[in-house]
Amino acid sequence: MKPLLRLNKYLYKYKHYLLLGILFTVISNIFVIIPAQLVRVAIDYVVDSFTFYKLFSDLAYAEEVRAVYIQHILFFGVLILLMALLRGLFLFLIRQTIIIMSRLIEFDMKNEIYAHYQALPLSFYRRSSTGDLMARITEDVSRVRMYLGPAIMYGINLLVLFPLVIGYMLSVNVPLTLYSLLPLPILSISIYFVNNMINERSEKIQRSLSGLSTFVQEAFSGIRVLKAFVREEDSSASFRQASEDYKDKSIRLTVVQALFYPLILALIGISTIITVYVGGIQVIEGTIGYGVIAEFILYVNMLTWPVTSLGWVTSIIQRAAASQERINEFLDEKNDIVSEEALDVQIKGEVRFANVDFIYPDSGVQALKGVSFHLSPGQSLAIIGTTGSGKSTIANLLMRLYDVSGGEIQIDGRPIRAYAPDSLRRQIGFVPQDVFLFSDSIANNIAFGADSLSQEAIEQAARDADVYDNIIQFPKGFETRLGERGITLSGGQKQRVSIARAIAKEPAILLLDDCLSAVDTKTENAILEALKRIMKARTSIIISHRVSSAKLADHVIVLDEGRIVEQGGHEQLMEAKGVYATLYEKQTQGNEALSEES
Incomplete structure (x- = not known):
């Protein structure tokens, strides 16, 4: 139950729903007990009255006596019907309080989890799968809601009904009470184990269905590849195999579910037989009346569902605790990207990297080693390098999706940690590679x-x-x-x-992270021409593996394995005949060759 203690704040928030639910449960159970007592009184009245009526059956006014008896019986019937209607009304009110409370808490929980997800850093998403995140905000929250709704509702009903009914049964007849309740603990334990089997097999079916859905989604998404490689038959065979697995698991679940209601009915029947047998002996001995047997049979039936639900509720609580523990794991995740001064000011666009080192926290790979450069407001920088050289890491650090491992980044002469992350990101126009x-x-x-x-x-x-x-x-x-x-x-x-x-x-800063990789040379040139005018008014950083993009920039740096190996203007680097010039010549020759072939 310890993980579920986190939910107490929600129960306190909606305490008026919970308190009203408890009140309505007490009242509804009172209207359950009263009809059983009325049935006992009515049956005893009928038996006694019939014996008394036989004495007057041959007299002239026998019909009048019979009419009076029938009126009294009808009166009992109306009272019992009224009690049933009142109980139905309060059962409705119980669901309108406790179940609605669970839905409101479910709404709050999903919003809290989603807001927390939004606040977590990029490193969290690199080590967490999307499917797992989705499961915790849907499947796990739904299981917790079952605890907050049905489990609490039936649990409260059990705690209220048991003392009322058993207390009254003991006050009427102690031996008959003990005998009639004998099968109920066995029923509760049996239901507990059957429910666990059902839950276990249901989870296996859910996983099988999830795998089946994923398989179908991938097949439809990649239908072009399937047809191109003529793998339709293999795909169908794999689908049949997955479907067979789902079918077998579903049948095994159905077999267990088939035991559920026969088990309940069998134990209820045994309890009823014991009640009639022991009660019948006491009637013969003259210690109780006929109505007590009927009353006790009604009490046994009243207690059957609460006792049955005890195993079910226990199973729900166990699953909810496991789910809440998974939810708590994510809610306990902290965002290490925090602002030191929470500055929310308009930035001009001056950017300075001072001897920046960066090691990815999840993989331990060092992406940048001693990178330094400076951009004045309105200047443009091209960062050129091969795949894995650390180009995109600079973009991630400038957006403050990560914090540097060493060195410092400054914006407008202030440390980047001084700015509120939201304020900083709103003023950067970012075009990601993906x-x-x-x-x-x-x-x-x-x-x-x-x-x-x-x-x-x-x-x-x-x-x-x-x-x-x-x-x-x-x-x-x-x-x-x-x-x-x-x-x-x-x-x-x-x-x-x-x-x-x-x-x-x-934006004050325009950050283009290899955003022209999927366009042809003609389109690239058209976009670059358009970007010339856009880049004049703002600080711009173009990250690319194509040296053609570097022509737009005032300054160029060339990265290799996280280090700056060359920097300067386009013409200056071409004259140096180093790495940049070599890349430029290879890419230019490749484009010319493609043009000749086309």
């Missing part, structure tokens, strides 16, 4: 980084990124909805929309 577009309209994707943006500004950003002509060719233009991850667009179009999104919010 483009991600949302399943929304093109206009909303472009306007994503700004709080509010006019249609004219959206269209101008699209023109600057050289994607406007492509967009207006779609039937719905800027209102065209993109598929998952922007699948509606080509690779080059997605990158240009991503560039438009970055420049639409008029």
